Amino acid sequence: MLNTTSDTAWTEAAGQIVRAGQRMDQRGWVPATAGNLSVRLADGRIAITRSGGHKGFLTEQDVIQITPEGVPLDPTKRASAETLLHTQLYAHDPSIGAVLHGHSVAATILSMDEPTDAITLAGYEVLKVFEGQPTHDTSLDLPLFHNDQDIARLSTVVAPKLSDMRLGYLIRGHGVYVWGKDMFTALARLEGLEFLLACHLARLQKAR
Numbered sequence: 001m002l003n004t005t006s007d008t009a010w011t012e013a014a015g016q017i018v019r020a021g022q023r024m025d026q027r028g029w030v031p032a033t034a035g036n037l038s039v040r041l042a043d044g045r046i047a048i049t050r051s052g053g054h055k056g057f058l059t060e061q062d063v064i065q066i067t068p069e070g071v072p073l074d075p076t077k078r079a080s081a082e083t084l085l086h087t088q089l090y091a092h093d094p095s096i097g098a099v100l101h102g103h104s105v106a107a108t109i110l111s112m113d114e115p116t117d118a119i120t121l122a123g124y125e126v127l128k129v130f131e132g133q134p135t136h137d138t139s140l141d142l143p144l145f146h147n148d149q150d151i152a153r154l155s156t157v158v159a160p161k162l163s164d165m166r167l168g169y170l171i172r173g174h175g176v177y178v179w180g181k182d183m184f185t186a187l188a189r190l191e192g193l194e195f196l197l198a199c200h201l202a203r204l205q206k207a208r
C-alpha cells in the first residue's frame, strides 16, 4: 500500500514525464512513437513510458512503474522496449534522476554520417550547459554506438564507456540518450545537446 507522500511523488513524476514528452514532441525530437522517458523517484521507484505510445500525447496511464531491474510491477503493462538503457544508467550513477531518449533529425543524420566512434563538439558557449564546463574553450566527445535491436547486447557495448560520458551518447541511425539529476536538468541537457548537434550539422552541410 502506498502512503500519501509516495502517491504524491508518483503523480509528480508521471506529470513531469507527460509534460516533458509534450515538449520533446513540440521540438520535433520524438516523431511518431519514437523516444522514451523515465524518472527515478527519491524512494527508488522508477517511472517510465509504456512501449509504443506517442510521447507527445502521453497521459499518466502511459507511465509505468518498474523495478530497478526493469520489470513492470503490473505484469499486464509493457514498459519501453529500451528500458534496459534507462535502468543501466540509474544503476551506474545514483545521482541520476531522469533519462531522456529522442530521435531528432540532427542526431539521426549525424550518427549515420560520422565515420569515427564519436562526434566532437568544440568551442560552443552552450557546452557550458553540461556540468564542469566553465568555458566555451573546450572540446567534448559524444560517443557513437552501432544500433542493435537486441537492447541487452547494446547495453553491454555502452556499459564500459558510461563513466567517461559528459554529454550523453548516440546510437547510429537511431537517436540520443541524455540524463540529469532531475527532469528539469535532463531536459536542459537534451535541449543544449540538440542545439549543438543542429549547429554541427549546419556547419558540415555548409562546408560540403
Ligand SMILES: CSCCC(=O)C(=O)COP(=O)(O)O
Residues within 6 Å of the ligand: 032, 033, 034, 035, 036, 049, 050, 051, 052, 053, 079, 080, 081, 082, 101
Ligand atoms: C518508432 S521508433 C522505434 C522504437 C524506438 O526506437 C523508440 O525509441 C520507442 O520505443 P518504445 O518502446 O520506448 O516506445
Ligand SMILES: [Zn+2]
Residues within 6 Å of the ligand: 034, 035, 036, 082, 101, 103, 174, 175
Ligand atoms: Zn529509440
